[in-house]
Amino acid sequence: MTLATLAPNVYDAEPIPEAARAEIERLLTSGDLFRYTSEGSPVQRLESEFAALMGSRYALAVSSCSAALFLSLKALDLPRGARVLIPAFTFAAVPSAVVHADCVPVLCEVGENYRIDLDDFAAKIDDDIACVIISHMRGHTSDMNAIMAACDARGIPVVEDAAHSLGTLWHGRKIGTIGKIGCFSFQSYKLVNAGEGGILITDDPELAARATIMSGAYEHNWKKHAGLQNSFVNWQNRLPLYNMRLQNLSAAVIRPQLPLVAERVEKGRANHDYVAARLNTSDWLAVPPALPPEDRAPDSIQFNLVGLESDDEARAFQSAAKARGVSVQVFGLSQDNARAFWNWQFLGDAPDLPRTRAMLMRACDVRLPTRLTRAELDFIAEALLAAAEDVKGRTPVYGT
Ligand SMILES: *Cc1c(COP(=O)(O)O)cnc(C)c1O
Numbered sequence: 001m002t003l004a005t006l007a008p009n010v011y012d013a014e015p016i017p018e019a020a021r022a023e024i025e026r027l028l029t030s031g032d033l034f035r036y037t038s039e040g041s042p043v044q045r046l047e048s049e050f051a052a053l054m055g056s057r058y059a060l061a062v063s064s065c066s067a068a069l070f071l072s073l074k075a076l077d078l079p080r081g082a083r084v085l086i087p088a089f090t091f092a093a094v095p096s097a098v099v100h101a102d103c104v105p106v107l108c109e110v111g112e113n114y115r116i117d118l119d120d121f122a123a124k125i126d127d128d129i130a131c132v133i134i135s136h137m138r139g140h141t142s143d144m145n146a147i148m149a150a151c152d153a154r155g156i157p158v159v160e161d162a163a164h165s166l167g168t169l170w171h172g173r174k175i176g177t178i179g180k181i182g183c184f185s186f187q188s189y190k191l192v193n194a195g196e197g198g199i200l201i202t203d204d205p206e207l208a209a210r211a212t213i214m215s216g217a218y219e220h221n222w223k224k225h226a227g228l229q230n231s232f233v234n235w236q237n238r239l240p241l242y243n244m245r246l247q248n249l250s251a252a253v254i255r256p257q258l259p260l261v262a263e264r265v266e267k268g269r270a271n272h273d274y275v276a277a278r279l280n281t282s283d284w285l286a287v288p289p290a291l292p293p294e295d296r297a298p299d300s301i302q303f304n305l306v307g308l309e310s311d312d313e314a315r316a317f318q319s320a321a322k323a324r325g326v327s328v329q330v331f332g333l334s335q336d337n338a339r340a341f342w343n344w345q346f347l348g349d350a351p352d353l354p355r356t357r358a359m360l361m362r363a364c365d366v367r368l369p370t371r372l373t374r375a376e377l378d379f380i381a382e383a384l385l386a387a388a389e390d391v392k393g394r395t396p397v398y399g400t
Helices: 020-030 042-054 065-075 093-100 118-124 144-154 205-216 229-235 248-279 311-323 354-362 374-392
Strands: 058-062 083-087 104-108 129-135 158-161 181-185 198-202 300-305 363-367
Touching: 020 248, 042 058, 042 198, 042 248, 058 065, 058 205, 065 093, 065 158, 065 181, 065 198, 065 205, 083 093, 093 104, 093 129, 104 118, 118 144, 129 144, 144 158, 198 205, 205 229, 248 300, 248 374, 300 311, 300 354, 311 354, 311 374, 354 363
Parallel strands: 083 104, 083 129, 129 158, 158 181
Antiparallel strands: 058 198, 181 198, 300 363
16 A cells, blocks of 8 residues: 555545435425525524524625625725725635725735734724725634724724634634624535535624625515614615525535534644644644634644745655645645735735745645544654655754
């Protein structure tokens, strides 16, 4: 057997619980796939279950997290050309949602711990910024106390891109409930897998009503959204319909996964922390610690190559890990990576962000699905440790 056949499969998404089958069968038989046909449809139930899970007043299920971000900006009624501050380390869908909403993204530096650089944030947050989107990229939580204080002082609304942060806590508060609106993804490589899908949460009835209508609650379909009757009359026929609804089959796949979130979070965190402790024994690999108020919910691990001065050395590490059966993505080294800001050419000429760039050139990404066993985690950790030694030599043992 070759190493590659022994290597754990980290690419498959989370399997769908058996409980989804009966509901999908029922939907296939009745053909009742549109969320607004029946009262108490699966999508409607998903919304109330998700709102309860998060402790928020309103939830709106939509076709993707990108749609949720777009609708958030539209619900905030930002004028055309409004400047929206976003981290420079995020997925291309985030600046794309800003452009889609006729706004202009302003990129903020991100440090080698994958979190927003607060000095650059303070320098860029001025009265010309109409909205801030905090992307908790790969679930890494930036300092939300500092960010909220700066934004609240200027009355700037914060939208949380919590696509990868379901189950993460900050000072015990759920990520996604700290800003005005929180957006989540059900795309396959997130904690809850529906292939595609997203949801936004808010406590603000006007924002919820506006987002709901624009998501495609045409005519009087808004009556199927509880608790918003007083707000909808303000917006009927006054907002465009973008039709970004979720359909019942997706909700049927998502709902039985919600009770599993807590268990997946716990398992993911244990897996991550186990591999992180092993990688941190190397002089050449560094897993940045979470900020103290954060309880993480990871399903992947990010670490930096330390002392690998050239891109060639970083590539040699990738090849050595690959030869040992583990694929590592270095965000800045793979061609056309959608998380490298210089590839967002649709933004036109943008200023360089040297700090974020330097981080991306040495930051590695490895998926750690929650189902991995201890032996599989050891396989991954040992391959990465050995790959670093292949390139840099043995980690010296001090004191000898
Ligand atoms: C996955 C992801 C998105 C996009 O989510 P979709 O549901 O695929 O639109 C946005 N932001 C972050 C941080 C993500 O990880």
